[in-house]
Amino acid sequence: MKIAIIGAGLAGLSAALTLEKNGFIPDVYEQNSLVADHYSHVGVVLNMAYRSISLEPLKYLNKLLTVKLSPLETINNLIINSQNSQASVKNEIIGHSFVVGPEPNSLQNQILKHIKNSKMLYEQRESLENLRQRYDYVIVASGSRSEDYVADKYLKGWHQYLVAYSRVAKIYGKFEPNTAIVWGDKEILKDGYAFLAPFSRQIASLYVTVPHVSSWAELDQIWKAFFKKEGILEKYTLLGTFERTHVSAYSSSVTWENCLFAGDQGCFLDPFLGLGAATAIVSGVMAARAIIENSSYDKLVQEHKKVISVMSKVRNFYDSIDDKTFDFIVTSEDNAVIKKLIYGTTIDWLKYGSKALGPFLKQKKSPNVHDTFSSPAE
Template sequence: MKVAIIGAGVAGLAAGIVLEKNGIVPDIYEQNLFIADHYSHIGVLFNMAYRGITAQPIKYIKKLLAVEISPLETITELIINSKNSQATISNETIGHSFIIGQEPISLGNQLLSNIKKSKIFYEQRQSIDNLSHKYDYVIVANGSRSEDYIADKYLEGWKQYLVAYTRVAKLHGSFKKNTAIVWGNKGILKDGYGFLAPFSSQIASLYVTVPHVRNWDEFNQCWTGFFAKENLLENTTLLGTYERTHVAADSEGKQWRNCLFVGDQGGFLDPFLGLGAATAMATGAMAAYAIIKNRDYNKLVQKYKRIINIMSNYRNFYDTIDDDTFDTIVRSEDNPVLSKLVYGTNIDWLKYGSIAFAPFLKHKDSPNFHETYSSPK
């Protein structure tokens, strides 16, 4: 059986690993000279986001791929800042961090080390239409950018509903290695947020993302206001930045003819927190299992689609509330008993919360929303 994979990110590599372990050696096409992001940053896998599937996402992914992957740190403290409040959740396993980038211990390079036989063709920008005629199956795993989308041309009922402008920075200073920090301030960051997680005790990754803005000029106003409000450069040094846009989208199905869309291309990017690595690896693996076992790929990924739907409701909720409401939420999370109940148990609070407030939510489209397409005949 001949299988092609477009994209050597974590979704494509996960698919390649599972295929190889089941006797299929795919060809992997990567448009860049190397795998992973151009600019290194920290990604965090939050346990609570995946309780609808598993209480231990790291073990779940390891079992799914049948490989060992090692997080950079276990996040045991989360500091949440709103306009006028702060909550500290500590002494819980909140999640795990990974390096996303070129480092040898990055998540991508850990997965790459498990690719044993497949050929990776670098600097190869391949057409889905061409590959779909040359191969029995094509796994489309090349991420998402609003200015360079592919799934919108192929998946029936595809609709983009959010574009987020994102800047990732490296800061030099003094940081606690097991602590992540979140900022939300409607007056400055609008419907976006800031997120900091450490590479080490001296270097941290700062991720600022703002959805629903029209252009980079609007984003820059948020960025400048955020740095001024939080005095981030008072005790740290800005080492460099990297920019990109992210797309959150959905479609009726995740397959076109013999082409299976995974990760961001399949609409599996969390539109609330921007989480994507875990569902990218999982859906990449499911595409491989669908091919190996002749299973319905759309059915195999329904549970991951449910997670994205839940996080979409939280995105709509956050878009709807004001700073006063967010202050109240943050103050409540500073209660040790409540934080233990929310973060220290395996109860799927996100699911129940989503059900409770879903009927009252209003959907907000990004202003740079672009036209959707139907599948080619």
């Protein structure tokens, strides 16, 4: 059986590894010269986002892949900032951080080192239409960058939740490796957020991600306003930045003819926080399993797509509130009892909250995915 994979990111690599372990050797087409972005950053798998699937997402991923992924840190502390309030959650397992990028210990390279036989075809850009004629199956896992996005052309019932512009900085200063920091300020960050996750005690990633804006110039204004208000350049040294867009979408099916769509292309990117590592891995594994078992990929990922549906309702809720409401939420979260109920129990608060609020929320409109670009024009 001939199988092609488009994209050697987390979804594509997870699919290749699963196929290999079951006796199938795919061809993996990657347009870049390596399996990850050239610019490294820190990604976080948050436990709360995946409670409906597993109480321990990292163990779940390790079991799916049949390899042990090594996190950068266990995130035990979370600081949440609104315009006028702050909540601090301490000594709870919030999630795990990972390096994403070209480093040997990155999440992508941890998976790649277990792939022995798959044919890795770097610097190869192949169209879906071409490959689907030459292969029995094609797994489409080429990410959500606007120039590479094709899912909207093929998937049934496809529609986007949002397009978000993101700028990620690497900064130098003093950090606690097991502590992540989140900012939500509607006046400054609009419907977006800022997020800090450390590489080490000296280096951290700082994200600013904003949906529903229409240009890089608009993101740049938001970026500068956030940096000024929080005094980022007074506290830290800016080492570099990179930019990209993210597409969060929904489709009633993630298959089309002999093609299976995984990762961001399969609509597995969380529309609230832009998280995608865990669902990318899961979707890649499930796409491979569907081929191996000759089973329904749509059924295999049904429960995992519900995670994205829940997060879409959380996103719509966040879009609909103002700073006063978010201040109240953050102040409430700083109550010891409430913090323990939210972070120290196994209750799926996001699921139940989204069900209660869902009928009253409206979705904001983002620019069309193909009207954006992954980085500013030179």
